[in-house]
Amino acid sequence: MTKIHIPTPLRQYAGKQATIEIKAGTIGDALSGLISKHPDLRRHLYTDEGKLRAFVNVYLNDEDVRYLQKEATAVKDSDTISIVPSIAGGAAGLTIS
Amino acid sequence: MATITETKPATAVLNNDEILRYSRHLIMPEVGMEGQQKLKAARVLCIGAGGLGSPLALYLGAAGVGTLGIVDFDVVDYTNLQRQIIHTTADVGRKKLDSAAEKLKAINPFLNIRTFETKLTSENALELFREFDIIADGTDNFPTRYLVNDACVLSGKPNVYGSIFRFEGQASVFATEEGPCYRCLYPEPPPPGLVPSCAEGGVLGILPGLVGVIQATEVIKLILGTGEPLIGRLLLVDALGMKFRELRLRKNPDCPACGTHRTITKLIDYNEFCGIRGEEKPVEAGIPEMQVEELKRRLDAGDDLFVLDVREPHEYQICNIGGYLIPLGDLPKRVSELDSSREIVAHCRSGVRSGKAVGFLQQAGFKKVHNLAGGILAWADRVDPKMAKY
Ligand SMILES: [Zn+2]
Numbered sequence: 001m002t003k004i005h006i007p008t009p010l011r012q013y014a015g016k017q018a019t020i021e022i023k024a025g026t027i028g029d030a031l032s033g034l035i036s037k038h039p040d041l042r043r044h045l046y047t048d049e050g051k052l053r054a055f056v057n058v059y060l061n062d063e064d065v066r067y068l069q070k071e072a073t074a075v076k077d078s079d080t081i082s083i084v085p086s087i088a089g090g091a092a093g094l095t096i097s
Numbered sequence: 098m099a100t101i102t103e104t105k106p107a108t109a110v111l112n113n114d115e116i117l118r119y120s121r122h123l124i125m126p127e128v129g130m131e132g133q134q135k136l137k138a139a140r141v142l143c144i145g146a147g148g149l150g151s152p153l154a155l156y157l158g159a160a161g162v163g164t165l166g167i168v169d170f171d172v173v174d175y176t177n178l179q180r181q182i183i184h185t186t187a188d189v190g191r192k193k194l195d196s197a198a199e200k201l202k203a204i205n206p207f208l209n210i211r212t213f214e215t216k217l218t219s220e221n222a223l224e225l226f227r228e229f230d231i232i233a234d235g236t237d238n239f240p241t242r243y244l245v246n247d248a249c250v251l252s253g254k255p256n257v258y259g260s261i262f263r264f265e266g267q268a269s270v271f272a273t274e275e276g277p278c279y280r281c282l283y284p285e286p287p288p289p290g291l292v293p294s295c296a297e298g299g300v301l302g303i304l305p306g307l308v309g310v311i312q313a314t315e316v317i318k319l320i321l322g323t324g325e326p327l328i329g330r331l332l333l334v335d336a337l338g339m340k341f342r343e344l345r346l347r348k349n350p351d352c353p354a355c356g357t358h359r360t361i362t363k364l365i366d367y368n369e370f371c372g373i374r375g376e377e378k379p380v381e382a383g384i385p386e387m388q389v390e391e392l393k394r395r396l397d398a399g400d401d402l403f404v405l406d407v408r409e410p411h412e413y414q415i416c417n418i419g420g421y422l423i424p425l426g427d428l429p430k431r432v433s434e435l436d437s438s439r440e441i442v443a444h445c446r447s448g449v450r451s452g453k454a455v456g457f458l459q460q461a462g463f464k465k466v467h468n469l470a471g472g473i474l475a476w477a478d479r480v481d482p483k484m485a486k487y
Pocket of ligand 1: 277278279280281282348349352353354355356
């Protein structure tokens with residue numbers, strides 16, 4: 001099983017879990033497995049056109065999958081996948097609630 | 098590694114009082130007299146005197162960074178004090194700049210503190226940055242993040258970056274000559290509303306302390322030209338698990354800001370870039386509103402109104418007006434609990450989430466739904482002053 005780290009802002013759409021284990025052969029498999037378990041994550045990870053969103057980066061261990069084979073990148077059971085969205089917080093402020 | 102201060106001579110000389118003050122630095126070979134003079138000659142601009150800016154400015158000031166600039170236009174309020182440790186209870190209502198400058202001067206009278214009471218904008222950023230060597234970004238919103246990044250790339254100044262959400266933080270050093278920039282990591286911001294803000298999501302008070310001190314550490318290392326700065330690395334801080342993880346960042350050759358074919362050759366309209374037009378509209382068009390006074394009057398008159406509270410359970414515990422609780426995120430799957438023949442008034446903290454709830458209910462066929470304008474905050478202000486605000 002490959003471990004996927006769910007970042008804080010997205011945990012509310014993933015059953016409040018910090019990590020989720022998925023059986024997967026590629027990054028793409030792992031993400032679609034994740035979304036089938038937690039369908040609410042889809043719109044946060046993918047655009048309506050089915051492209052991975054530009055403010056969400058996916059890492060295989062410590063490497064950005066954009067510099068590997070993207071969603072076709074092979075994963076092993078011992079690998080860790082991290083979803084890393086941009087966060088902007090620093091103080092109180094812009095109240096888009 | 099190229100140091101930041103190599104371009105200008107470190108002419109700052111320390112007097113005997115300063116030598117005594119910095120003695121624990123001076124006896125360290127990694128700093129020494131040469132390093133302390135570099136610190137004194139350095140000019141660092143902190144964007145924001147809030148959660149990240151507080152520890153950042155306090156430590157940089159104490160460490161002897163000679164010129165400390167702060168950009169801020171905010172006023173201290175009670176909700177800041179849980180984490181913005183440069184400000185005290187007595188400062189509530191004062192300008193953050195005045196409050197911060199006073200504390201910094203008290204800690205270190207040898208500082209040259211330069212305050213800029215303004216919003217950082219595309220019009221003033223490059224001019225402001227010109228007078229400084231390193232920019233430390235402690236802002237709280239995407240337009241300013243991209244503005245700081247692009248202005249740093251255009252002016253060739255490193256961007257010491259920190260960002261926080263709830264109990265998780267990120268830190269890196271962007272826009273050095275050899276390293277990636279923020280846009281290499283995130284070419285585009287999230288559309289408004291998709292990622293919750295600090296004001297909605299909350300933040301653990303110590304987290305800006307952790308991340309701000311990491312930023313301060315990186316600033317000092319860049320000035321001294323020592324150690325391994327967070328260039329090309331993104332540090333992820335998880336305070337709840339107390340785990341620090343590190344991801345590799347690459348300079349993206351296609352980056353619009355720092356890549357080989359740059360398209361960003363001047364600063365742009367960052368609100369537009371981030372999909373924010375003008376002031377944040379708290380309520381979408383076509384959402385019927387009800388004022389708190391009207392709700393109070395009609396409840397007192399015994400009208401058949403169903404009050405729907407779409408906040409989270411932990412917010413309900415802080416204060417409530419006895420509404421029926423269904424958090425906004427649960428509304429789609431729990432909509433069957435609501436009776437569409439009754440008149441419904443939805444509320445949240447300030448009226449934004451309940452506006453979305455009303456829009457959703459309208460689409461689901463509910464005809465008699467209102468959004469309580471200003472939310473429970475307006476209720477506390479105008480109907481029940483004894484109610485707790487948060
Ligand atoms: Zn770049």
